[in-house]
Amino acid sequence: MKFATKVIHAGIEPDPSTGAVMTPIFQTSTYAQEAPGVHKGYEYARTQNPTRSALEKNLAALENGTDAICFASGLAAQDAVIKLLKSGDEILSVNDLYGGSYRQMVRVYSAWGLKSRYIDMYDASKVEAAIGPDTKMIWIETPTNPMLNIVDIAAVCAIARQHGILTCVDNTFASPYLQNPLDLGADIVLHSATKYIGGHSDVVHGCLIVKDAELAQRLRFLQNASGAVPGPMDCFLILRGIKTLHLRVRQACENAEKIALYLAQHPKVSKVYWPGFENHPNHAIAKKQMRLFGAMVSFDLKNNTLEDATRILSNTHLFTLAESLGGVESLIGHPASMTHASIPKEERLKVGLTDSLIRLSVGVEDVEDLIDDLAAALA
């Protein structure tokens, strides 16, 4: 099945009891048993729910995996991945990642003895040298949030495999339509499905996709044992959003390209971060591993002041000032004070995340209206 068919059909069957074409919302916490242990495969809704099962089958197909495991949020999915490790183990992570992902590793799990190190992975050859005796997992986010750096997934996963190290790729910024890390050698793909997968900014959700049965079993054990499962209504909303994933992402990418080009020639803009530019340091890798270049664009201002950034952030009308991304509506954000406030300033500045950096999540509105909105705010 091709992608556009999978989003609509993979894992989706008319409901056997009624013929309902759309997967019903099985709003139940438990299931009747005929005799102790005699049931229809469903015992308790933390462990199994038919709405969630349909979504998990669909997500597994979208990422070319064999299993998907859904969670109440992207960070709950990350939490399960980290629990594959034990005290003393180390995660080697890309040095530019979502602030909440960093916060969980550093401020939650360090108290449990987890070590984490943040390195420049944009030159894959640096990864091999950075691996230490305790490195048990490599954490890749690509494109990165918010600097839109690109990591060569195939190259880094090949190095990890030689060392017997697990790899997890946070594929949130790309979406399964643009990039499929399991095909490039990753062990685990993570999504904050809150973003492009859900696509309508109406639900918080996360998922993991794998292609190894034993790993799937370990993660499903953690899903059930720790319990951060999504509700059936949320699973239904994600299933509904997925049906237009390819259409939304394609349009958003087309709009993002035009906006990136507009910003690049604007006299007040010093730098535009977007992997589609030929002069982006890892454009060639983006071209190799992504179908399109994504709909996230970050930019910095010539005089680099927080005041100027604040004026722009407060003066757009179609771009809503808000955290999050990946919805049909365009958002504008200030990573330094919003999504990445939990990263110490000196760490932020090392990767170019200045106080004047502005991040756009480009939606699917008419691009001329979006450019007019930015033009007015920049003026």
Ligand code: P1T
């Ligand atoms: O918000 P949640 O569903 O828990 O997902 C966390 C998460 C994980 N990975 C990436 C790359 C993310 O961007 C996020 C959430 N990010 C935002 C809310 C944001 O505005 O960047």
